[in-house]
Amino acid sequence: MDATMNKYENGHASHALLLALTLTLTLTLAVGSGWFAASSAYAGSWMEVSCVNPSQSAAPSEGWSSFAAGGGYGSNNSTACGPGSPMYAILSTDAAVGVGSAETLQYAPPGGSTLIGGSVDVSLYADGGGYNASGTAVAYTPNYAYDGSDVFFQCASGLTPCANGTNDFAGVLGVPSGRGGNLYLSAGCGGASGYACNSGGSEGAWSLVRLWWANLLLSNEATPSASGVGGTLLSPNAEGTAELTLDAADPGGPGVYLVIVEIDGKAVYSGTPNSDGGKCVPVGTSGGALMFDYGQPCPASESVDLPINTSALANGQHTLKVVVQDAAGNSAVVYDGTISTKQPAENSLGALPGPGTSAGNVPTPVAVPNGTTASHTAQLTLGLKRKITRTYAHRTLRVTGRLVDGQGNPIAGATLEVLQRVSGSASAAVIGHASTSANGTFTASVPGGPTRTIEIAYRAFSTDKSYAAVANIAEAVDAGVKLAVSPHRTGSEGTITLGGHVLGPVPAQGVAVELLVHYRGRWEPFRVPQTDSRGRFEVVYQFQGGIGRFPFRASVLGGQAGFPFAHGESGAVYVTTN
Numbered sequence: 207m208d209a210t211m212n213k214y215e216n217g218h219a220s221h222a223l224l225l226a227l228t229l230t231l232t233l234t235l236a237v238g239s240g241w242f243a244a245s246s247a248y249a250g251s252w253m254e255v256s257c258v259n260p261s262q263s264a265a266p267s268e269g270w271s272s273f274a275a276g277g278g279y280g281s282n283n284s285t286a287c288g289p290g291s292p293m294y295a296i297l298s299t300d301a302a303v304g305v306g307s308a309e310t311l312q313y314a315p316p317g318g319s320t321l322i323g324g325s326v327d328v329s330l331y332a333d334g335g336g337y338n339a340s341g342t343a344v345a346y347t348p349n350y351a352y353d354g355s356d357v358f359f360q361c362a363s364g365l366t367p368c369a370n371g372t373n374d375f376a377g378v379l380g381v382p383s384g385r386g387g388n389l390y391l392s393a394g395c396g397g398a399s400g401y402a403c404n405s406g407g408s409e410g411a412w413s414l415v416r417l418w419w420a421n422l423l424l425s426n427e428a429t430p431s432a433s434g435v436g437g438t439l440l441s442p443n444a445e446g447t448a449e450l451t452l453d454a455a456d457p458g459g460p461g462v463y464l465v466i467v468e469i470d471g472k473a474v475y476s477g478t479p480n481s482d483g484g485k486c487v488p489v490g491t492s493g494g495a496l497m498f499d500y501g502q503p504c505p506a507s508e509s510v511d512l513p514i515n516t517s518a519l520a521n522g523q524h525t526l527k528v529v530v531q532d533a534a535g536n537s538a539v540v541y542d543g544t545i546s547t548k549q550p551a552e553n554s555l556g557a558l559p560g561p562g563t564s565a566g567n568v569p570t571p572v573a574v575p576n577g578t579t580a581s582h583t584a585q586l587t588l589g590l591k592r593k594i595t596r597t598y599a600h601r602t603l604r605v606t607g608r609l610v611d612g613q614g615n616p617i618a619g620a621t622l623e624v625l626q627r628v629s630g631s632a633s634a635a636v637i638g639h640a641s642t643s644a645n646g647t648f649t650a651s652v653p654g655g656p657t658r659t660i661e662i663a664y665r666a667f668s669t670d671k672s673y674a675a676v677a678n679i680a681e682a683v684d685a686g687v688k689l690a691v692s693p694h695r696t697g698s699e700g701t702i703t704l705g706g707h708v709l710g711p712v713p714a715q716g717v718a719v720e721l722l723v724h725y726r727g728r729w730e731p732f733r734v735p736q737t738d739s740r741g742r743f744e745v746v747y748q749f750q751g752g753i754g755r756f757p758f759r760a761s762v763l764g765g766q767a768g769f770p771f772a773h774g775e776s777g778a779v780y781v782t783t784n
Contacts, residue, residue: 250427252460252534253324253497254316257287258419260490260497263595263682264288264773265419266765268501269313276307276395280410283309286720286734288763288773292416294731295393297334297341299412302404305339308394310350311417315388316501318458319424319534321347323383327418328391330368330375332361334412336404339397341413345379348387358382362396363406374408381422389422391415409726421492428459430530432540439514439526443548447582447666447674450512452528452540454479460533461486461504463496467514468527469545479510481659483629483770484680486533487593496533499765504533513672515582518612519547574668577620577642582666583612586622586677594679598686598709598774601654607677608646609664616646622664623673624650629657629770656710656770657683685762685774686710687719695782701748702781706760708741713768719743724757724778731761755782 255265265288272283272295280298287293295309315321326345334341344352344360361368361375368375381389393413395403403412437449454462463486467475481487486504490497498504526545531537589606596603605624609617624638640650640662652660659680666674686709691702708717716737722729737743757778764772 250534250536251322251423251425251495252319252503253492253495254422254424254501255489255497255499256313256420256422257293257417258289259499262289263489264764265489265499266763267293268499268765269316269422271312271314272310273312274309276304277309278303278307281307281309283311284720284731284734285311286718286731286763287417287419288720288761290729291720291722291731291761292329292418294417295391295415296410297393297395297403297412297414299334299407299410302336302402303395303412304402305395305397305399307403308392309415310390310392311415312350313389313420313422315422315424316460318428319426319460320386321381321389322386322423322425324381324421324423325378326381326389326391326420327378328375329414329416329418330361331409331411331414332363332373334395334403334405334407335363336397336402338401339395339403341373341403341407341411342392342394342396343375343413343415344390344392344394346390346392347382348385350388350390350392391417421497423492423495424534426459426532426534426536428456428532428534428536430454430456430459430462430532430536430538430540432528432530435528435541437511439516440545442546444516444545445547445549446517447513447515447670447672449672450510450514450528452510453507454510454530454540455507456504456530456532456536457506459506459536460498461502461506462508462530463504463533464529464531464537465510465512466529466531467512468525468529469514469519470524474514475512478504479512480505480508480632481627481678481680483627483631484657484659484682485629487680494535496535498533511672513674515674516547517549517582519549521548522546571669573670576665576667577609577617579611579615579617580620580666581611581617582674584617584664584666584675585610585612586662586664586675588662588677588679590679592679593682595682595684595772597684598771601681601683603652603681605650605652605660605662605679607648607650607662609642609648609675610646616642616644617664618642618644618646620664622648622650622662624652625661625663626652626655627659627661628655630768634659634661655681655683657681657764657772658770682764682772685764685769685771687760687762687774687776689758689760689776689779691758691779691781694780695784696749698751698753698783699749700783701746703744703746704758704760704779705742705744706776708737708743708762710741710771712737712739712741713766714739715768717741717762717766717769720761720763721745721747722759722761729759749783753783755780
């Protein structure tokens with residue numbers, strides 16, 4: 207019962223008839239659609255996460271937008287969200303609103319993917335109304351249309367369709383399976399044309415929708431591919447650490463997630479060639495589907511250059527299979543053939559200079575071993591978890607670990623490179639070095655930085671073009687933000703100024719900052735200013751008659767363009783009104 211409802215009702219219908227029609231539709235939906243139906247994953251599926259990750263860290267809100275129809279003073283919507291801070295759409299009790307008014311949140315799946323299920327954690331309130339008018343809170347998919355094929359859950363004043371004896375609902379809803387289209391959550395005023403929602407209400411709203419988090423199951427049937435498969439691994443008589451190169455792609459899909467290399471049926475490499483600053487790192491799994499925070503979690507195309515150790519292979523022919531898999535689990539064999547290997551003899555001096563050449567005129571680089579038992583089969587282990595989250599104030603860290611050869615013996619006196627790949631960057635840069643002790647252990651001091659992938663890398667010999675061993679840490683760094691308020695005491699209708707500073711490198715266009723006030727037991731967002739290029743922001747706020755001590759805080763959402771930091775919050779500042 208929102209802006210689309212009037213085409214399904216008589217403009218002169220009585221309030222009782224309106225409620226009867228709505229109740230009939232509600233019962234049909236409850237039986238036919240299954241409000242809480244679970245969604246299961248299948249091959250070619252992945253999940254986009256909004257607002258809150260399974261680990262309770264902040265997730266962005268990619269794919270969400272909002273729109274309004276009618277509405278009065280105070281009615282609003284916002285797709286900004288994070289832990290404890292929901293998206294919302296509200297028809298405010300600050301002013302009466304006519305039938306047909308609505309504030310709506312909309313999710314559209316990324317191109318190439320189809321919405322096939324999932325779950326959303328919502329709070330719905332529909333306690334307002336009026337003569338021939340009713341506050342409504344409605345969930346739709348696949349279309350924004352008030353009918354039995356699209357509405358899958360609703361609350362409306364005067365009815366009890368929320369399964370708890372009230373006009374409100376709080377909990378997790380299952381998104382109906384296999385419908386496709388978009389998802390809509392709408393706070394509206396429905397009823398007979400010409401009437402208004404002007405009485406009752408709760409939470410300061412005739413109707414209100416809050417979205418705390420969403421896990422949206424998507425299908426995608428893209429087929430990964432690769433071209434230009436080559437490198438020294440495919441040359442005759444490959445030896446030592448050989449190179450395998452290819453250009454992997456996932457046109458129309460969620461991106462290249464894994465490259466798997468098998469020799470003689472045994473996997474010798476399986477990994478993500480580019481984590482894209484952490485975007486291509488799953489935040490969890492659900493029913494077999496990988497969960498990601500972004501609509502394009504992994505690169506659509508990637509140039510791959512892999513070091514493949516052949517030293518343990520017998521001389522002769524071997525089978526080689528290369529598989530590319532995307533973030534939805536779609537995979538394709540992009541190479542299936544044979545290679546040959548021939549390892550150099552122990553203590554070989556190599557070939558003598560041929561006729562017409564002079565050994566003195568052909569300088570040969572000397573392969574200096576990196577460490578006491580330098581090895582192309584070296585292994586690096588780290589003393590930290592593979593994924594960590596740190597505050598802005600504590601973003602520097604010390605990484606400990608150990609370097610051993612293929613037999614588990616320590617490699618002493620080796621120099622390791624410390625690299626970082628900043629979120630959103632395609633390349634890594636060396637930011638430091640570390641040395642191993644007699645037992646192969648090391649401590650690397652990593653300077654503070656933004657959200658990034660930290661790499662500890664070992665090169666076995668000075669002439670090696672690629673690393674023999676690499677260990678990664680995905681570090682999410684919370685945004686730093688400071689908030690101040692003036693004055694700290696004012697009247698019940700007084701005015702205050704909230705100002706602050708987002709720390710760290712801020713893009714030229716600034717970043718969005720969500721301001722919240724703690725009210726009725728929850729942190730409620732009320733303004734979303736944009737900073738300047740220096741990270742500064744300022745907002746003037748007027749109280750509307752409230753009396754008490756009110757905490758305010760500022761929240762910076764992660765995932766903003768050109769801002770490589772995760773969600774961060776300021777400390778609370780307090781204002782007392784009397």
